[in-house]
């Protein structure tokens with residue numbers, strides 16, 4: 393297992409380009425199995441989740457290689473075979489393969505997906521949606537087995553605006569005969585990104601970004617398509633929290649400020665100065681952050697659950713008491729115990745944490761338990777007195793493209809040991 397050794401107390405300063413979005417790249421990659429054409433993806437992040445997704449695609453006959461910074465993908469020889477259990481367990485997004493495989497081949501078999509352990513993460517909404525489109529689904533010995541030979545369009549109301557379920561249903565519906573309407577769909581920017589990609593490979597979808605999505609089935613394929621993955625709003629937010637914690641100023645390029653409105657507002661409350669351009673953002677932070685009265689995670693455009701841990705780290709040193717409520721996942725406070733080891737004052741019960749800011753954290757040996765929690769501990773290390781070791785950097789590498797190097801380019805002092813990247 394790898395670790396980051398962080399020397400705290402270095403101000404950050406400089407300019408950095410934000411990586412391509414993990415949560416946009418994964419469904420787009422899953423969708424490549426739907427096309428026989430040649431596809432080129434730009435700005436695809438080099439992260440462990442993407443490598444795992446490419447391995448799953450390879451098992452399904454989808455060929456891919458990097459040509460400079462372009463990822464070339466061909467679905468010409470794709471086939472529907474059961475997805476390997478080892479890879480499915482590693483990557484929750486393997487569930488995204490069901491919709492695309494059903495739409496092209498009329499059958500799909502997937503092991504129950506894994507991913508970060510941030511609580512019980514059911515897939516009932518995915519399966520209910522696919523069943524409403526006529527898929528015949530059964531579960532056998534840890535596998536989900538789907539027969540989609542009689543699939544058709546339909547009207548689907550999601551009980552909850554799940555990001556993954558919305559995406560899976562969009563992909564399945566794009567190719568089956570008939571039209572589909574999804575209501576109460578998720579509105580995350582990554583959904584719009586998937587819509588744009590599906591349309592570029594021959595789909596006819598509109599409405600993504602709102603809570604009603606219209607999908608014309610029977611997609612006609614195109615021979616070639618090119619697509620640039622959008623900037624990662626969570627990676628951008630993580631860098632902003634790092635600057636807020638360490639103090640200093642940074643310019644982020646290739647960022648979409650519109651996608652992080654809720655975070656910008658909370659960081660301003662903490663005393664940061666933030667100015668936004670069309671695709672750039674500048675953040676300045678000086679001195680101890682102010683308390684943030686209430687942070688409550690919600691579906692987009694509310695405060696993202698994927699930023700909860702990083703802003704939590706910042707609140708541990710705020711001048712005052714912050715309250716953090718996690719509404720999406722029931723087990724997403726696993727960074728609390730680690731932050732307490734660093735001297736944080738936290739009272740947590742169920743989905744609510746009360747964080748009484750201390751003047752300084754102290755370096756300690758802490759363990760990443762999931763992706764965003766790992767980023768939070770790294771941020772905590774930047775602001776702590778002395779040395780911090782963040783163990784289990786494999787979690788961090790799932791979603792961040794060399795986070796240590798990015799932060800070091802801004803003046804942080806992080807050494808990676810036994811890393812795999």
Ligand code: UD1
Pocket residue numbers: 414415416418484485512513514515516517518519552553554555556557578582697698720721
């Ligand atoms: C996606 C993101 C993840 C983010 C999450 C919420 C990707 C690859 N991952 O995950 O980083 O944290 O959105 O913004 O895009 N639920 C059900 N049944 C289902 C599906 C979901 O009950 O079938 C529940 C989940 O347990 C959770 C909530 O819905 O409580 C939100 O989950 P969802 O929006 O589906 O998240 P993911 O797509 O898994």
